[in-house]
Amino acid sequence: MMPKQVKAIVIAGNGTNCEREVAFACQLAGADVADIVHVAELLAGRAKLEDYHFLNLAGGFLDGDDLGSAKAGANRLLNAKIAGSQETIADQIRQFVADGKLVMGVCNGFQLMVKMGLLPALAGGSKQSCSLTFNDGGRFEDRWTWLKVDSDSPCIFTRGLDAVYLPVRHGEGKFVADNKQTLGQLEQQNLAVVKYADVNLHPTMEYPDNPNGSECAIAGICDPTGRLFGLMPHPEAYIHRTHHPRWTREELPEEGMGLWMYQNAISFIREELLK
């Protein structure tokens, strides 16, 4: 019998600009297939999410970030009908999630998940309860940050990880919740998976270690199942030692820390979904 294949899909759209490296990270982590598929192809019905196990929403400025980061894009995915049907891409994603598959959104992809209500999906619903808004500094920033991982989190992607060093590259990355209750639930259920931290790996509100002023220093969250994960920093941007800003002066392993998240995803798919 043919061994079952792990199939990853990376959605590209008007304005995404990280789909190539996300697909490459999936491949490097062991995915047998890592297809880059344009939103238009999904809407034309030529490609279907059901053919994949791992959905990646990549960084960029989908649909021009009109109406706020990823907002117009979220509306397109929620409302545009797939050719010849009444189904939307959001419907396909909901089925994908119900099938126990994995979704990861990075940067603009995280903004997209939050604005579609896919994260944190606390009550299992899809009402938007959080957002990512303008950095406290008021400007776009590219800088590397330490992230402390909540080791008690149900998140599949961060299993076995304690801390990771990754770049943020965003203007709207400040995590905010609609109320204290939402924040409290995120903390209690260990859904605030990664937090901006100082060099001693203590979560911090201090700039620049916390580059945007995110509430509770939250850099990324997962849903209660741990299978949906979104974060502002870019794991796909640290998969080889030459990505590290100080690789010319430090002894570093070949593999970058961001790759671990993709490896966790692929292992889960092999062990839990393809078993």
Added chain:
Amino acid sequence: MTLAVPADKLEAFVTLAKEMDVEATDLGNFTDSGYFHCLFEGKTVSYLSMEFLHEGVPQMVIPAKWQPKSLSEPEVETPKNLNDELQKLLSRLNICSKESVVRRYDHEVQAGTVIKPLVGVANDGPSDAAVFRPILDSFTGVVVSHGICPSYSDIDTYHMMACAIDEGLRNYVAVGGDIDHVAGLDNFCWCDPVQSEKTPDGEYKAAQLVRANKALYDYCVAFGVPLISGKDSMKNDYQIGDTKISIPPTVLFSVIGKIADARKSVSMDVKRPDDLVYLLGDTHNELGGSEYYAELGELGSNVPKVDAESALHRYRTLNKAQEQQLVASCHDLSDGGLAVALAEKAFAGGYGIKVSLAKVAADVGMREDQILFSESQSRLLVTVHRENQTTFEALFKGQSCQRIGTVCTQPELLVTGENNKVLISSPIDLLKEAWQAPLREM
């Protein structure tokens, strides 16, 4: 944009455009009439012959007259405290850190960046150039760098252009770019060079343009660098009332090329204490148009000149040293000269540097401040681990290569002169602060 699409593929093309939310309109087709025929609602609005379209504009004749300015070197008092002079230079707008601007751009998108614009122990030192891997499963790298030095135009645009080309190329080789696999782009930003009532000095400005282009030809041929593109913006003048401001004749010389293995790229920050510090290239009394003179309100006349032959030999040898991984760090000398380059290397790496000016190959009779701040071209600062000293020095045998000092644990820039007289003794944190402060909050 306009595209030519074969008639039998038009339908498929329009369908694809529609699917991708791109508005596409069929405007017309190519004919053999020999005319550009344009209609609106069936009525002809233009009917122009191909000959007129291609040859119709008469060749312009722009008078140019080169008249060298009568300039001289200033009488500069010997500075009392060179620490202060260095700090003042580090804070100058052309030299200080541009981090607040650099961070505002995504310089890592597509995850191929190998040498970032900000490097060093605290991710904030000034990189000479960028290296990136456009193909993610290959270690072949693309190197991108720039040279720009408009202040030299106040003396002679010929040498401004030569220096911009050399600066672009030495930034490029500093990180490991292959000097024999490189191309340039000449980007002109110029003032109106056509003599008129509004531009009474047009003949001089046109001559500046001619001289810049002569240097462009001479030096690109000498360095073997093809120009693959460029741009020009030729009317950068501003008039309000009787005041007219023309920008200095400026060329941004962009360089793009290849490094066979991006893992052999070199960054500018010093790497470890006890490494040896080398200066490649001679230092001449060339402070005309320098940042040092500008700080003193002077222009001078000794504009830096480029010796392409020796520079090319040096860059090729440096490439060999980089290929053999003998180079721990490499930084070009540009605005502010040797002193600024030493300071930047030290605080980017988080270690001190101790050097002796007496070891610098400088013109006879040059003063210490002149050696420190001269902007002679084609010079680079290199640090080398001691275990590589012999091999490195053997490679540069017969060339201008001076071992001027060492990297040290003590976080201080220490420059001594004749008889070990201390000329500069500054904590690197202080130098870094002077360099970072001006535009930090911008």
